[in-house]
């Protein structure tokens with residue numbers, strides 16, 4: 211047991227720093243052992259349920275010890291699902307987790323159970339980073355989320371707005387070219403990650419805020435903050451996974467890191483607010499209505515600004531990595547870009563429409579490196595749902611709950627092997643473990659048997675409040691779905707009608723269903739535009755004596771662990 215526990219604690223040790231002292235470590239060990247014994251005596255929480263296949267688990271930590279390093283979670287899930295199947299159930303501490311890695315199972319979740327699985331789990335990190343405020347990407351399914359998403363799609367970055375932001379892309383690309391030209395003149399390599407993070411961060415800030423952070427010509431460091439936020443959101447957290455062990459997150463330094471980054475985020479938002487409240491030439495405050503309070507505005511920003519920069523810059527970096535690794539593809543893409551743009555000395559949106567091969571390169575990049583490799587959804591939770599219900603629904607809900615309580619013995623005999631004591635306990639303390647909500651035409655209905663997820667061979671129970679990971683990274687690399695799946699072959703998409711909309715579950719880089727990415731047009735246009743500029747103006751090579759490291763690391767996105775370093779040579783200004 212001890213070596214396993216040590217491995218488990220290693221998750222945290224990898225990310226935080228306070229584990230160097232032996233006393234807290236020993237204390238921790240003692241606490242955990244007593245916890246394990248307590249739970250061993252307490253018995254299994256999932257008795258009587260037909261759960262999907264799962265690797266053997268340990269008390270308390272469940273399958274945590276089998277997950278290896280968290281920055282490879284998508285790959286670990288992939289390997290485990292090779293053995294346990296495309297619908298795999300994991301016990302991540304106290305969190306029931308379903309890992310989905312086949313197109314049939316994506317269909318089962320997204321077509322047959324889309325609404326129940328349209329929520330997002332809340333976490334210590336999201337609560338502390340955003341002070342309990344919810345961003346559109348982390349909001350539970352419901353009216354609040356619907357309103358936020360509407361702001362995104364209809365107002366903030368509508369299709370029309372994306373087109374109108376053409377000048378922003380052009381100006382920012384020109385600045386990027388200037389930076390690269392400087393590096394060319396010095397003969398120094400470029401850190402591609404730094405370059406494209408700054409580009410996408412500036413584009414996102416200008417398109418959403420009207421100008422860059424720091425004022426005209428200012429430098430927006432939001433990409434960096436977003437990167438830190440992404441890492442923390444994905445980090446190991448004792449409190450989220452094991453009941454009663456939340457105090458250990460302070461010990462590991464996790465809570466401290468969250469508070470620090472939350473403050474950085476607040477400062478960033480404060481600066482934006484200050485800038486926009488400074489009267490412009492006509493003495494009118496810009497953009498922000500004076501009557502809104504600072505707190506309202508923080509809330510708004512938290513909701514809007516997480517998720518756009520890192521995803522886009524990571525995609526550009528992976529595309530450039532594959533192009534440098536595959537000189538033939540690079541040559542073909544460059545030839546097309548240079549032919550279409552000609553001697554105009556400026557890449558335009560209209561040019562991009564004619565770059566067929568470039569579009570294939572972007573599609574293939576998002577197949578092998580879907581920036582959001584694990585789409586994380588959660589089945590709705592009793593308590594949260596209850597809060598969102600209107601009075602009538604809540605009455606109905608309580609009525610059904612009471613009925614169920616009264617029928618405890620009957621239920622126990624006819625349907626389950628639970629003892630009345632267990633079921634009472636489940637109703638009073640952890641209702642979500644046993645009881646699910648069914649969505650009927652007349653609204654949500656409490657069910658006794660939780661959700662059934664059907665496979666072609668078998669029916670399984672999925673406890674309510676289960677977190678679902680759809681592993682699109684695994685689906686995108688499945689050799690049964692893709693010929694030479696591990697190779698970068700943009701041509702596979704020519705003559706192939708598959709698009710980004712997620713209707714074909716074989717290819718879902720932007721997710722699918724209700725929670726899919728609302729900004730795929732904005733993202734794809736930004737990625738294509740950046741790559742076209744990089745290819746038009748410069749030739750690219752790996753610095754002599756260096757090799758490209760392809761290790762992936764999972765934060766909010768799957769990025770390159772070691773940033774791509776490349777030497778540019780100017781194609782036009784020699």
Ligand code: HEM
Pocket residue numbers: 346347348359362367414517518519521522525580581582585586587718719720721722723724725726727728729730732733734737
């Ligand atoms: C290449 C770039 C991008 C990729 C690959 C990507 C991919 C995704 C994926 C896979 C999801 C989750 C889907 C699900 O859970 O089913 C998502 C959600 C989201 N994305 Fe993107 N995204 C990108 C760029 C952007 C940009 C530029 C923005 C905004 C400026 C953005 C805003 C969002 C938001 C707000 C959500 C949450 C939607 C919701 O929960 O309702 N994304 N994205």
